[in-house]
Amino acid sequence: MAGGAFVDGSALKRAHLYEHKITGYLIFSCIVGAMGGSLFGYDLGVSGGVTSMDDFLIEFFPKVYERKHANLTETDYCKYDDQMLTLFTSSLYFAALVSTFGASSLTKNKGRKASILVGSVSFFIGAILNAFAKNIAMLIVGRILLGFGIGFGNQIATAIVLAVSFGGGKKLSFEVALFLVIEIFLFVLAYGRSWGPLGWLVPSELFPLEIRSAAQSVVVCVNMIFTAIVAQFFLMSLCHLRYGIFLLFAGLITIMSLFVYFFLPETKQVPIEEIYLLFEKHWFWKKIVKSENNETATNA
DSSP states (O other), rough: OOOOOOOOOOGGGGGGOOOOOOOOHHHHHHHHHHHHHHTTTTHHHHHHHHHOOOOHHHHHHHHHHHHHHHOTTOOOOGGTHHHHHHHHHHHHHHHHHHHHHHHHHHHHHOOOHHHHHHHHHHHHHOOOHHHHHHHHHHHHHGGGGGGGHHHHHHHHHHHHHHHHBTTTTOOOHHHHHHHHHHHHHHHHHHHTTTHHHHHHHHHHHHHTTTTTHHHHHHHHHHHHHHHHHHHHHHHHHHHHHTTTHHHHHHHHHHHHHHHHHHSOOOOTOOGGGHHHHHHSSSSSSGGGGOHHHHHHHHOO
């Protein structure tokens, strides 16, 4: 994990006391975790595909269907701009948002293993093959992708292509459409290898066991809030900002990357009990997080 802190050896004073032998069970656990990470965006991809199908639109959103096939030269970006239609997708995240309020109590009382097993069974009832397909792709090219470089480049490239080749009632050529599909594929792949797991990885490394369930629920809650907002208003933003929405995303990726680089301490090989030392010595967080030694001296 990238970080912006320089920490002396005191933060690692107990690291050598922990076993760090690589076992078969550890490797298997990492593979299982990677398989879960490869499924990020699966729900959004399926729901987004359904909302663009003519059969679905005719049955549930006839006005959107009529607008889609009206061939209006000035509204290519706005054909799917309907708040009720986007609610079909964003409702998935609103449902997850509501679930987070009970997630911490569930994992605390029933244990993480039971909740993971129930969730995995319910998911695999609907899909299995997608996991294997994406893992193959990750094994081939995943390690050479950088979250910032690929994500930023994809957004800029998509914006340029849409600005030049889309709108005015023109249909995208096969070559341009293929290029956009590849760009989206690379972005999803890079996201799953970088930004996607951070919401799950960082809390597990930062929060002590006593509050980890509650802290993870708060993290997921915030994640679901903003994901639902993006899903709900993306098509409206696309209608008004057109290709500029992807330039906005590129700017946000830049801000996110800078935040991680300067404000997220490196936690590699640091025991969970010593994590607080990273924040006490960080150039920014030390102004907020009080050191136990300083607090003791002040009280004395």
